[in-house]
Amino acid sequence: MTVALASTVANDAAPGLALQIRGVSHAFDTKTGPLQVLDDVTFSVEAGEFVALLGPSGCGKSTLLRLISGLDAPRAGKLGADGVRIIGPDPSRLLVFQDPTLYPWRSVRQNLAVGLETRGVARQQAHRVDEVLKLVGLEAFADALPHELSGGMAQRAALGRVLVNDPRLLLLDEPLGKLDSLTRMTLQGELLKIWQTSRFTSLLVTHDVEEALLLAQRIIVFSDRPARIVCELEVPLSYPRHRDDPTLVALRREILVSLGHGHDL
Amino acid sequence: MSGLEATHPAGQGATSPVATRRAAASPIWRGGLGAASVWISAAALTVLWPDLTPWARTSLLATVQAVLGLVLAVLAVAAPGSRRLARIKPLAPWFAALPVILTVWQVLTAKTGLLPLPFFPPPQSILEVYTDDSGRLVESIVHSMLLLLPGYLLGGLAGFGVGVSVGWSRAISYWAHPILRFVGPLPATAWLPVAFFFFPGTRSASTFLIALSTAFPVAVLTASGIGSVSAGFYDIARTLGASKRFLITKVAIPAALPHVFVGLFMGLGASFAVLIVAEMMGVKAGLGWYLQWAQGWAAYANLYGALIIMALLFSGLISLLFAVRDKALAWQKGMVRW
Numbered sequence: 001m002t003v004a005l006a007s008t009v010a011n012d013a014a015p016g017l018a019l020q021i022r023g024v025s026h027a028f029d030t031k032t033g034p035l036q037v038l039d040d041v042t043f044s045v046e047a048g049e050f051v052a053l054l055g056p057s058g059c060g061k062s063t064l065l066r067l068i069s070g071l072d073a074p075r076a077g078k079l080g081a082d083g084v085r086i087i088g089p090d091p092s093r094l095l096v097f098q099d100p101t102l103y104p105w106r107s108v109r110q111n112l113a114v115g116l117e118t119r120g121v122a123r124q125q126a127h128r129v130d131e132v133l134k135l136v137g138l139e140a141f142a143d144a145l146p147h148e149l150s151g152g153m154a155q156r157a158a159l160g161r162v163l164v165n166d167p168r169l170l171l172l173d174e175p176l177g178k179l180d181s182l183t184r185m186t187l188q189g190e191l192l193k194i195w196q197t198s199r200f201t202s203l204l205v206t207h208d209v210e211e212a213l214l215l216a217q218r219i220i221v222f223s224d225r226p227a228r229i230v231c232e233l234e235v236p237l238s239y240p241r242h243r244d245d246p247t248l249v250a251l252r253r254e255i256l257v258s259l260g261h262g263h264d265l
Numbered sequence: 266m267s268g269l270e271a272t273h274p275a276g277q278g279a280t281s282p283v284a285t286r287r288a289a290a291s292p293i294w295r296g297g298l299g300a301a302s303v304w305i306s307a308a309a310l311t312v313l314w315p316d317l318t319p320w321a322r323t324s325l326l327a328t329v330q331a332v333l334g335l336v337l338a339v340l341a342v343a344a345p346g347s348r349r350l351a352r353i354k355p356l357a358p359w360f361a362a363l364p365v366i367l368t369v370w371q372v373l374t375a376k377t378g379l380l381p382l383p384f385f386p387p388p389q390s391i392l393e394v395y396t397d398d399s400g401r402l403v404e405s406i407v408h409s410m411l412l413l414l415p416g417y418l419l420g421g422l423a424g425f426g427v428g429v430s431v432g433w434s435r436a437i438s439y440w441a442h443p444i445l446r447f448v449g450p451l452p453a454t455a456w457l458p459v460a461f462f463f464f465p466g467t468r469s470a471s472t473f474l475i476a477l478s479t480a481f482p483v484a485v486l487t488a489s490g491i492g493s494v495s496a497g498f499y500d501i502a503r504t505l506g507a508s509k510r511f512l513i514t515k516v517a518i519p520a521a522l523p524h525v526f527v528g529l530f531m532g533l534g535a536s537f538a539v540l541i542v543a544e545m546m547g548v549k550a551g552l553g554w555y556l557q558w559a560q561g562w563a564a565y566a567n568l569y570g571a572l573i574i575m576a577l578l579f580s581g582l583i584s585l586l587f588a589v590r591d592k593a594l595a596w597q598k599g600m601v602r603w
Binding site for chain 2: 066069070071089090091093094095097099101103104105106114115117118119145146147161165
């Protein structure tokens with residue numbers, strides 16, 4: 001208890017949020033009837049943990065993130081944050097989408113300040129915007145408009161817009177999915193660094209096995225739609241990790257087998 | 266940070282060194298000088314070729330043409346490098362074409378009479394309208410603007426309000442949308458007889474109709490603009506704790522603004538039509554009334570003169586709207602334009 005308090009004071013950052021997912025199922029209504037996307041999903045995430053949700057594209061992982069963010073409510077099951085049932089969006093649980101979805105009429109700085117404005121603290125906490133601009137490396141582009149940014153910079157701004165609010169849980173919905181491989185590698189490193197210093201809980205949805213292995217402490221593998229948990233793996237390696245590490249190569253093989261891609265082409 | 270994908274936004278649009286050197290090497294604006302010579306030739310022709318029957322303002326026309334030519338020549342020689350001039354330089358072919366058109370017109374009318382009077386007055390007779398009937402014309406312009414602008418602003422505001430409500434609220438849309446779809450396509454001018462009957466005066470009736478004609482396109486386009494806002498924009502704001510008010514004023518409306526301006530543009534066009542018809546039918550003042558008055562006297566020069574003023578006025582208002590739009594939608598630069 002004393003240790004936890006001391007670290008809170010020292011870091012000045014909100015500690016991570018623990019997550020409880022219990023028997024969650026979800027479906028969408030389509031013209032041809034209900035489309036099941038999540039099937040009885042149960043798992044937990046500890047405070048400050050970095051967990052990857054891995055599975056084929058379109059399997060329903062993103063839906064799960066929307067449920068955790070509180071944007072949608074599940075058809076069945078319960079979702080809890082620190083033991084409290086999730087019933088709606090909350091600035092402590094924030095999403096980063098695959099598309100940056102920056103407001104094109106706002107400059108980078110104004111985009112980062114959106115969360116402060118909605119909470120009515122834009123004036124008092126303006127310094128947070130400057131801090132985060134520096135953190136995501138966009139100081140020089142603070143007054144640029146979104147259409148002037150490259151894909152990587154736009155995604156950094158989107159990440160910054162979330163970080164300004166000191167989230168306790170970061171929901172990353174394939175945030176690097178549309179970037180070129182070099183930018184992607186750079187941003188993976190930066191994301192990891194930010195997570196290591198801020199210690200929020202991270203939940204990363206991805207279909208990239210390597211990305212999951214490089215970033216996450218634990219990987220939950222999902223089946224094709226409707227998404228069901230296939231297996232869970234710990235990644236027992238410290239950071240920074242190397243792509244060619246034999247442990248990672250072995251884990252990669254194990255994951256591919258579990259996804260039905262065990263044979264070489 | 267990494268700088269891997271950094272592309273500086275200010276990197277575009279710089280003039281190439283080659284272009285700069287060429288501009289510096291040429292001390293005069295050749296296009297402007299060429300256009301100046303055409304204007305001065307046109308002036309000479311106006312004076313030297315006698316009119317079929319003498320017109321009072323032939324020498325004034327020649328003076329105006331010569332002065333315009335001289336101004337162009339001075340600009341071309343004295344300030345060829347100025348920034349303002351750079352903006353109009355591409356117009357040199359038009360500056361040269363205008364005196365040619367004027368001359369052809371003059372030759373066909375005043376000089377040879379190939380096009381018959383009174384239907385085809387020469388340019389000097391239109392100049393005469395501007396010098397001799399300026400009082401009535403200015404009064405008409407003022408009247409038209411005093412009728413158009415309040416109606417347009419009122420209609421724009423009302424249409425915007427209706428559009429936002431219909432676009433945002435499902436309940437309002439349920440009731441208002443069918444009414445809009447049913448009543449909206451009626452041209453506002455069709456309401457004219459009814460409006461003149463219901464309103465205390467022709468002026469208030471016309472203001473109402475101008476507002477109506479503006480409000481319809483603004484409402485429909487604002488509603489569709491708000492309806493087509495990307496769901497991701499709302500999701501982001503909602504996760505960040507946005508209130509309904511924030512979602513409407515800070516997300517939906519800015520995102521719909523490009524549509525709103527299309528509606529304002531269409532509404533402006535519609536309001537011109539209503540203005541002129543209203544002035545012809547009921548309001549005994551303004552440019553529409555002037556047109557009818559001129560027609561009644563078979564004063565075709567006055568008719569064309571008023572039409573030219575109207576064209577200048579209305580295209581000026583549209584340019585003004587575009588300027589406001591460009592300012593409000595500066596963030597769209599580089600995106601799709603209309």
